[in-house]
Amino acid sequence: MKTFRSRQGLTHALFTLVIGFLACTALEQPTFSEEPAVAPLMLPEFPSPQLANLADRLYVILEKQSHYLLGLVKPWNGDPRYKLLTESRSAEHWIRPNTGAVEAFCFLYRFGPYDEKLVGMSRATLLGDIIVPMIRYLTETHVTGSRPTGDGRKWGDAWQSAHWAQMLGRGAWFIWNDLPEDLRSAVRRVVRHEAERIAHSQPPAQLRGDTKAEENAWNAQILSVAWLLMPHDPQADQWMSQFQRWTLSAFLRPADQNTTDEVDGRPVAEQFTGANIFDDFTLENHGFVHPDYMSTFTLSLGCVTDFRMTGRREPQSVLWNVRGIYENLKWFILPDMGFVYPSGQDWTIFRQPAWLSAHVLMFVYGRDGEAWDLATQTVGVIEKMQARSPEGAIYDPSEFFFPSTQTDIAEALARAWLHLHFADPAAIGTYQPRLGAKHLRFGKIFLYRTPRLITAISYGSVIMGTFTPNQRDRLISPDQQSLVGSIKLSGNTRPLPVKLLRAEFSEKKESFQGILHISHGDNVIAEWTINGDASGQVCIAEKLVVQRDCTIQEMATGLIGVLNNQRWIFEQGKREIRLGSVSKTIPAHSSVRWEAPQTDHVGIDHMMEIELFPPRDVLYVGATQPERGRATDRLILNHLSGPRDFHAGDVIAEWSATIRPTPRNAE
Template sequence: MKASARHIAALAALGILSGASTLALAPRALAEAGHPDRAATVRPSNTRLEWQVGRQDDGGPPPVRFVYGLDTDVAVWGDWDNNGSKTPGVFRAGRWLLRNSLSAGNADVEVSYGRAGDVPVVGDWDGDGRVGIGVVRGRLWYLRETVTAGPERQFGYGTVGDLPVTGDWNGDGTDTPGVFRAGDWFLRNSTTAGDAEATFRYGRAGDIPVVGDWDGDGRVGVGVVRDHTWFLRHDVLGGTHHLSFPYGDGRAYPVYGPPRVLGPIPPAPAVTPIVWGRFPHPAPADSDAQLIANILRNANRYAGRTWWSSAGFAAQTTPYLTFNGTGELNIRGPANQAFALAVSLRTGAYNASHAGVSAAEARQRAVRLAVSLAARHQVNAVSGWGSHWQSALWTARAGFAAWLLWEDLPAADRENVARMVAAEANRFIGYSVPYYRDRSGAIVSPGDTKAEENAWNAMVLQVAVAMMPNHPNARTWNSKNVELMISAFSRPSDVGNSTVVNGRAVSDWLKGSNANEDGVLINHGFAHPDYSTTVAQNAHAALTSSMAGQATPRAAFWGAETIYDALVDKVWVPGTTYPPRGMVLQPGGTCYVDDSPRLYYPQGNDWGTDRYIQPTLLDVQAQAFGFDRLASQKGLYWQRLHGQGVLNQQARSTDGRTYQTATEDTYAGREELVAVTAAEAYLTKWIVAQNAWRTSNDPV
């Protein structure tokens, strides 16, 4: 029986089915009826693979656990002896080592097929009721009709990078290939090359596709596993998921999914906790510090009364929060709020009555955010977040938050945090630092300064060095940290500058520049003052170093005076041109506007023109760390203006939010950004009050 045109059209209208759609829906012989596939996972454990085979549709503990294979093997799952029960196996560089029972022991069957790097696949390729094996190599499929010897089929299907899946898509008794591509399924009805005979969307990028008979009706179903929650539907084409349940943990991988090498969990590096006895002085009580504290308290109020629930966290009961994805808008906001709460709680700025959440509950939330972010990182979780062009920034926030709350973290979570920070820091060993201009002055990244990117990449190295000063890679991390910081706000003349900073001449550190000679930064294709405020990301080194009892590298402030002075004192003349965009807009003058919190944007701003919190942090740090010298030491004057502007914005709403509409700040994570920025500003004030800050020009 073929799917009716009406049925297919209905599925297409629902967005479930698209493209070619000739899947036959003939019922399969129900030889396996009443025996649904059970959730089953494999995870690395002490150099071995631990298998956990569970119930059909709940998140209860697995009734069967055993160890089989090495953590460098690829797990496979199939009915090797054709007795109606699936059992474990491993693929080891072309050798198949298969068990016929759910238990530890030696292989019952061993066969050679494929080679190292192949992806093993399993299915009944000829419909004879016996399982066969195969491998996928790039986009080439090689299938053998039995577990041992037998006829071989070869064909191409999918593209490199697809996740291979196999199943009896049309119920004819024969398993055929398919691929999963960022939420889209492309399925064939024969073991031959050709176009997909059905496509549909179920899941999203980062999900792990799974295939099985979930209800025991003899028909194959599909599903995805996301953050160890299984979303399953009982057939290939119909509807959304029929059931969902949590099963496994962050390092567990579903055996029904595309096989992969899990590899050992890296050992957790040793972390040196913050010695809080180094900070004996009271929190700053002057009016300027209280202005910043009040901004932070309002941000805490918004986090407690609105954000926690609107983000979906209040309804989650699992030990680790689910962030519903691995991208910027999933991870950065929670990391920012974790840091903001941690700073507020540890410095005494937190006000429970104002926030509407007790300090104990706020601390519990901050810890839960931090440990969940660590548990969901790819070094600790299959298909986790990380290794993203911006993930160094997210890791810096999450790792610093966890470090501030270290004594509240269970031992396993401390290990997750340490692995997360070390893994992201290690990404920059041997990293080639990018630039807006090369050493000759030629623009190599048109319209796109690398200042902010280099500064935030340095941030994770600062956190790593502060938390793990005895790590074998600590010196390498710190050297790359210094290189990134010097590069971030370097000017064309700096490539010839002989000034020695942290052991080397500036000219030796640099391979180009990221700011114009006058201190202006170009991003998004025009002069963009918002990116000048990211000098604060370099100054972040003073916060991590001070909390660790270390000296801040002088490199943290390289170029900061010039960049800050360009905001304060550079006069823009309307009608003149400034490359690359050209015309300078009315009314002209300086970017910092006397007696006003508002900034003048000489060539416009695509982020909105009511962003006062970013200059507030820069002003606080310019005054605290002394890089407002060229700007007539007016950092305190400007922080009062800009900070009061933020407080005035927050006073408009009962829940402490800063922005009324997205037009004031178009960034989707704007409130979380206010929270983390205010936290950095207050932590700066607090560190200065503790007399905990010092600099060093020693070699790194």
């Protein structure tokens, strides 16, 4: 089976000879036109059948996803010369989906064993009826163009517009010789404008709350794409110099300010522009340690393929600190190929396709054998997700709310196919799931992994704990009130603010203990003790002591978020819940409210058993619909309805729970 064939239909052997000839020349000189040449694209064959097979799977997934996306493309104001797949507006949610789709469509037009039946149109139609009108729309409505978008403004010069422009530019590079000359000039105009803006800016840095790692990594990309389109430009050397600077800046740690290690011929300390990640290779975004943003090294590392396809050596800066970050992600990974979220998740938790790039890039350019295994497993998950949709969409509408979700994965699939051409089959290996304790002291996260259960405790800006079965149906939702729960005073609709007073963790060979003292406002202190061992059993104990007289309207501690989704591939659309001696089937999105007084036993879908001592008033509240891309039922192990008066020194509750996972496969 052929794994690569050119659009023009050259035989595989002839195409290989042409590539070999081009590989001898660093830059193609213009011959038939005075227009400056773009950098020539040189793509070797896949280096092994294993790699070719994985690439074939990626290509088919992209063809199906593109079939879905092409169904969204429409003329702008009825004019078929301009097309887009969103409303016409100038901000991220309306430009980024279109530039991402353009890159994916351009890739399909140029590369691979194109199947008209899967995509839904011929390559010629894809170019003439889709790609050209979309590029025309995007270049005309940029700040360098002549027309505003439908909201009366042009796009560009925005915090993320360099990221959008690099997708447009790289897609155009793929098919450069088949674009009309006016569009080639227009694309160069857009890319130059955004690249010059970044090249003459200083890479920002921020450690707490809102890292600049992602922004610096995405801004670096436009400098790489500018060189691809304009390698003879007087600014080309500066773009490459700034590319090195921005990529290094993205993932600097505080410790790098003093390191003598050299990157690209100079000590890192001399190149230090400020830290964006902690010394334990974690980072904060959206106000807490966020694994999703730890994966954003893919934005800058992905540009290595730009260098390899043009016969150049990439700077060392693209891998600085990346291996340490990726090792952390291996501790967060679950069998469903998603992440444990120790500090909660404000995006959806079903973002497995988004992590494909990290695994592929770390396998190809980090030579990480485990990443190969994780990449192949992730592809299997993506295939299962896509199989639900007759149109070819990977994500179900209930699983996402970010407008670029479906186009981002299309662009990522295209890039992954290209990356794999530069892999070394000798690096192929097997992932070994991490077991034992991992204490990320700067990120203030404690993880304890066993074959049956993963305990995650966050004690930084978000204070919470989760106990997630180590299997494909993860069962547990990372609610940011998990474990700690909430206390509301009479007359208040909002719960008391939670603050950490003390956190201690001790580890032995096959066990751990965590002690957390937490205040609920000035009124109540919660003393938590958490013990776990290698069997996967965890014992939690809470003592709630009143600090000042108050009237409590509701106490809801010992919170466990239970995932209950209708369409997720590893769930059944229902949960079997047992409170005491009573069992019920709780359909997804049920809105049920089930109160069970003086309960000593809880069972969750034959996957988790919880023994309570002494018996507690337990509450189960079913989700009405998905929120933030998932439906979370809420199980409260220690519930009290008020109003109830308490005095300083009163012990509101003192209880414990033993949690035992009971693994069940859910394919």
